[in-house]
Amino acid sequence: MMQQSFQSIYERLYDYYGPQNWWPADTPFEMMIGSILVQNTNWRNVDKALSQLRPHLKPELIHEMPVDELAQIIRSSGYFNIKAKRIKAFMNWFKLYNDDVGEIKKKDKKQLRYELLKINGIGRETADVILLYAFDKAIFVVDAYARRIFYRIGFDMPAAYDGFRMEVEKELPNDLELFNEYHALLVQHGKNHCKSSPLCNGCPLNAICEQRLT
DNA sequence: TTCCCGAAGT
DNA sequence: ACTTCCGGAA
Structure with a gap:
């Protein structure tokens, strides 16, 4: 696996979707x-x-x-x-x-x-x-979208939750804003392009994804 | 019918 | 490892 890969995926998503400013809640x-x-x-x-x-x-x-x-x-x-x-x-x-x-x-x-x-x-x-x-702790969230997106890209990720999480965290700076935006961007991407039935046309990760269709 | 930002019970 | 919990929109 390439070094800085998780960082570069983050940057591609950020460039494409822009800042998400999550979580969508008032308090x-x-x-x-x-x-x-x-x-x-x-x-x-x-x-x-x-x-x-x-x-x-x-x-x-x-x-x-x-x-x-x-x-x-x-x-x-x-x-x-x-x-x-x-x-x-x-x-x-x-x-x-x-x-x-x-x-x-x-x-x-x-x-x-x-x-x-x-x-x-x-x-x-x-x-x-x-x-x-809610508590401003820097941590990488492993959700269904993160699993699906990284799996489709072609990464050999651990199946276990914490193994997956630490695999990502060890390559990223311990930065609250980064993890905050990263999870939000993965969710956004999972809803817009990397759906259960993927919409690869125009996907911002096409350049580095093994599963791209078009 | 499928799918959706899981977790607990068995 | 498999089942249960469950409405709502596509």
């Missing part, structure tokens, strides 16, 4: 709720659920809300019964810090990741997007 709290809602779900459906939830989108109100009521409000995001429980589990952890994002941000990345992964419903990917976009 860190909304971002964290959204990260649970978007698990294996189209963002359009998550956006609908967040619109329904927005009047209640304050920690105190979610704490008070019965889980069944929460489930109905987030219905359009799919898996709503499970996701309502997961949000509640997350809230119980959030409460330990008095619902204070600033307090949590003081903790170091490794410890924080460990804590997040103990929450029922927070797996590696969700933990990492929360670390990155």
